Amino acid sequence: MILTNIETIPGKEIVEHFGIVSGSTVRAKHIGRDIMAGLKNIVGGELKGYTELLQDSRRQAMERMIKQAEEFGANAVINIRFATSSVTQGASELFVYGTAVRVV
Amino acid sequence: MQDLIVFVVLLSLGYFAGSVAESRHYRSIKRRERELLNLPAVTAADFLDEGAEVVDARLVHGSVVISIDYFKRILAGLRNLFGGEVNSYLTLIDRARREAVLRMKEEAGGADVILNLRIETSVIGRNADRRKTVGSIEVMAYGTAVTLKRG
Numbered sequence: 001m002i003l004t005n006i007e008t009i010p011g012k013e014i015v016e017h018f019g020i021v022s023g024s025t026v027r028a029k030h031i032g033r034d035i036m037a038g039l040k041n042i043v044g045g046e047l048k049g050y051t052e053l054l055q056d057s058r059r060q061a062m063e064r065m066i067k068q069a070e071e072f073g074a075n076a077v078i079n080i081r082f083a084t085s086s087v088t089q090g091a092s093e094l095f096v097y098g099t100a101v102r103v104v
Numbered sequence: 105m106q107d108l109i110v111f112v113v114l115l116s117l118g119y120f121a122g123s124v125a126e127s128r129h130y131r132s133i134k135r136r137e138r139e140l141l142n143l144p145a146v147t148a149a150d151f152l153d154e155g156a157e158v159v160d161a162r163l164v165h166g167s168v169v170i171s172i173d174y175f176k177r178i179l180a181g182l183r184n185l186f187g188g189e190v191n192s193y194l195t196l197i198d199r200a201r202r203e204a205v206l207r208m209k210e211e212a213g214g215a216d217v218i219l220n221l222r223i224e225t226s227v228i229g230r231n232a233d234r235r236k237t238v239g240s241i242e243v244m245a246y247g248t249a250v251t252l253k254r255g
Contacts, residue, residue: 003163004248006149006220011158042114043121044173044196045129046203047240050228051169054242058167080163082246084226092228 001066002076002103009076012103018072022097023064026087027057054094058082061096074100118174125173126195133202140209145218145247152219157253164218165246166207169228170200172240197225200243208245215249222246 002009029050040047069077080098087093152158172180176192183190201223212218224244 002161004161005163005222005246006248010152010156010161010250012161040171041177041240042118042174043125044118044171044176045122045125047169047171050240050242051167054169054228055167058165058244080246081222082165082224082244084224084242084244086226086228092226 001069003062003066003080003098004076004078005080005098007079009078009101009103012076014076014078014101014103016074016102018069018074018100018102020097021065021068021072021074021077021100022095023061023066023068024093024095025057025061025064026091026093027053028091029053054084054092057092057094058096061094065096065098069100072100074102076101076103114174115178116175118176118178122173122175126199129199129203133199133206136206136210137202140206143209143212143215143218145205145209145221145245147221149220151217152250158250159253160215160249160251162249163246164208164211164215164249165244166204166209166211167242167244168200168203168207169240169242170196170203172196197241197243200241201225201245204243204245208247212249214251216252218247218249220247 002012008014065077077098077100080096083095085093085095172193176196179192180190204223205221209218222245226242228240228242
């Protein structure tokens with residue numbers, strides 16, 4: 001599966017469009033991480049636990065999108081966009097969408 | 105009285121640990137930016153020449169969650185009284201953006217150029233501070249890493 005966030009795949013030709021595919025996940029952080037983050041909020045700096053959590057969730061959202069594209073028979077997803085929204089206190093939704101295509 | 109002591113301790117802890125962490129982070133950012141100068145990231149999507157022979161094109165991304173320190177949060181709160189530019193938040197967001205772009209470039213490895221760079225910022229977790237200030241922010245950078253045929 002080839003993924004890009006531009007309209008084409010350089011060096012390849014698009015032969016078929018399958019329309020939009022998307023994947024999303026809503027994640028909450030667990031209490032242990034919250035306590036560590038609370039401490040980090042005093043001294044500042046990177047919250048590594050949160051970075052990893054969000055990366056894992058985003059990977060899962062992308063896997064869901066790729067699965068959907070595979071079901072269509074696509075072998076690439078172009079024009080991918082990411083969106084993040086906090087749906088409620090302590091939970092965020094990670095959403096990824098793009099256009100499924102077949103390239104040769 | 106006890107509250108005041110806790111406040112002062114938090115304030116000075118935030119100030120010292122925060123400024124040490126910030127200057128260290130800036131040093132590391134500047135060093136890595138120099139190392140990755142040969143891998144440009146552009147916001148244009150059609151940056152490549154017509155005849156360019158492309159070997160590989162793939163999505164790369166990098167993200168970071170960064171938190172402000174206690175001292176700066178208080179400082180920004182004071183700034184709210186007078187208005188004006190909030191420098192303490194400026195450096196926080198600047199650090200996060202540059203770090204995210206660097207991580208993206210590190211993921212791109214041996215690519216030649218990153219096209220269509222997009223940077224996205226979102227606020228997460230207001231729990232650590234009950235007031236409505238930015239507790240921590242996530243910055244994500246993504247783009248398409250293109251590897252050209254070696255001539």
